[in-house]
Amino acid sequence: MDSRRLLRISATALAVGGLVLSGCTSGSGAAAPSSSRSAVSGEPAAQAALARYYAQKVSWRDCGVADFQCATVRVPLDYAKPGADEVELAVSRSRATGPGKRLGSLLVNPGGPGGSAVGYVQGFAGIGYPAPVRARYDIVGVDPRGVARSAPVECLTGPEMDAYTQVDVTPDDAAERTALESSFKQFAAGCEKRSGKVLPHVSTVAAARDMDIVRAVLGDEKLTYVGASYGTFLGATYAELFPERAGRLVLDGAMDPSLSAEQLNRDQTAGFETAVNAFAADCVKKTDCPLGTESVPAALAHLKRFFREVDAKPVPTDGSRKLGESLATTGVITAMYDEAAWPQLREALTRAMGGEGSALLALADTYYEREADGSYANLMFANAAVNCLDLPPAFTGPAAVERAVPSFEKASPVFGRNLAWAALNCTYWPTPATGRPHRITAEGAPPIVVVGTTRDPATPYKWARALAEQLSSGLLLTYDGDGHTAYGRGSDCVDTAINAYLLEGIAPKDGKRCS
Structure with missing residues (x-):
């Protein structure tokens, strides 16, 4: 794991969704930027330059994928200089199918940062969201x-990423610490070399401002939006900047924007410990559990022993790469995002402990979005670029990590050391952070539903409680269960509560609990 705060929906859980509706119809009444809290300087030239983006027309075309349409929307590269360079954002939609009156556009974001919303719509949301919603909303x-398709950050080649993902992230001596530092420095240098122009401008604040332009050019007076995982931070940031333009927002698997990078990393480490304990408790009840059937503590001790063994002697796979500790840990963590992946993890661990690591390597490749030809999607590059811009680095250097390791190991005896060292990645980032930890209240926004899962590995439940408390109109909906995010993952209680809000405007009671 090399980019902490990868608050994403994993490939095994991409069908998870959340839907948000606005009562506003589309049309020519979309708000202009003049009243925005995030407006650029009041100089007429700057305002006119920004207004041009809000007034642009979208030209839709056939995507070549089922019935989806695609387009591009232009936005300023730098909102401080909207008359200079620009970026083209990739947009895709599935049109409202009817019957019934069309109610507007429904924007979705699957998380990350770095997850492709276009891919999410075409692969899942546009065909898998509830039929009554798809009937009346463009998704x-x-x-x-x-x-992905919007001025993507690029950093390393496929072979370079292969090497990067195999670096030991639990250094045992000075040489291994130097190698880990070097890998982070090479990653950062590759990003600066290949994407230096865009790196200073990929913050969540900039992305939220982009969403307001998209809202306007789609013809919607209010933004209707679903944010899952990191997408909750993006949605909350939009509500903070544009509370008067927020429609009904559902933020599922929430982040706490008031925390520092070190706190976020430590909390997420604890979240994965909670998840692996739940996995172990389930595993020891199975006859095929590779960690034994004695007890949860014994199973977790067995897993830690396995990580030490592959650290000392990586396991061969059916390809040229071997499964060392870093990739093995990533494979296990991948399965923590969705309990439906636990049987796959049991089989992968059984094979790896027997000397064949291909199945566990495949789980790690899913996490990194590595293709069969050895190429990588830009998920990990974008993830680091956004995270390292949004908050100052978790650590100033290796000595700071060493001091923090005990607290990380307390949070997670299984993953703590690994995830503490992984949080060193932003230390060497070429672009200074522009964001800071802060509470988001979004005064003036309509009710915002914040959904938290009690044993969520990537976005711990306490983050949802914290965000709902910070938001002046926040309402907390709790799912007592496993996995990352809650809506659309099998709880009738959660789905019914959110559907009532989305389709009928009836918000769930603050503090409602589901299982």
């Missing part, structure tokens, strides 16, 4: 700047 995905 729209916008790849944020720096992501």
Whole structure:
């Protein structure tokens, strides 16, 4: 794991969704930027330059994928200089199918940062969301700047990424610490070399401003939006900047924007410990559990022993790469995002412990979005670029990590050391952070539903409680269960509560609990 705060929906759980509706119809009444809290300087030239983006017309075309339409929307590269360079955002939508009156556009973001909303719409949301919603809403995905099809950040070649993902992230001596530092420095240098122009401009604030332009050019007076995982931070940031333009927002698997990078990393580490304990508790009840059937503590001790063994002697796979500790840990963590992947993890661990690591390597490749030809999607590049811009680095250097390791190991005896060292990645980032931890209240926004899962590995439940408390109109909906995010993952209680809000405007009671 090399980019902490990868608050994403994994490939095994991409069908998870959340839907948000606005009561506003589309049309020519979309708000202009003049009243925005995020407006650029009041100089007429700057205002006129920004207004041009809000007034642009979208030209839709056939995507070549089922019935989806695609387009591009232009936005300023730098909102401080909107008359200079620009970025083209990739947009895709599935049109409202009817029957019934069309109610507007429904924007979705699957998380990351770095997850492709275009891919999410075309692969899942546009065909898998509830039929009554798809009947009356255009479901729209916008790849944020720096992501996938929207001026993507690029950093390393496929072979370079292969090497990067195999670096030991639990250094045992000075040589291994130097190698880990060097890998982070090479990653950062590659990003600066290949994407230096866009790196200073891929913050979540910039992406939220982009969403307001997209909202306007789609013809919607209010933004209707679903944010999952990191997408909750993007949605909350939009509500903070544009509370008067927020429609009904559902933020599922929430982040706490008031925390520092070190706190976020430590909390997420604890979240994965909670998840692996739940996995172990389930595993020891199975006859095929590779960690034994004695007890949860014994199973977790077995897993830690396995990580030490592959650290000392990587396991061969059916390809040229071997499964060392870093990739093995990533494979296990991948399965923590969705309990439906636990049987796959049991089989992968059984094979790896028997000396064949291909199945566990495949889980790690899913996490990194590595293709069969050895190429990588830009997920990990965009993830680091956004995270390292949004917050100051978690650590100033290796000595700071060493001091923090005990607290990380307390949070997670299984993953703590690995995830503490992985949080060193932003230390060497070439672009200074522009964001800071802060509470988001979004005064003036309509009710915002914040959804938290009690044993969520990537976005711990306490983050949802914290965000709902910070938001002046926040309402907390709790799912007592496993996995990352809650809506659309099998709880009738959660789905019914959110559907009532989305389709009928009836918000769930603050504090409602589901299982």
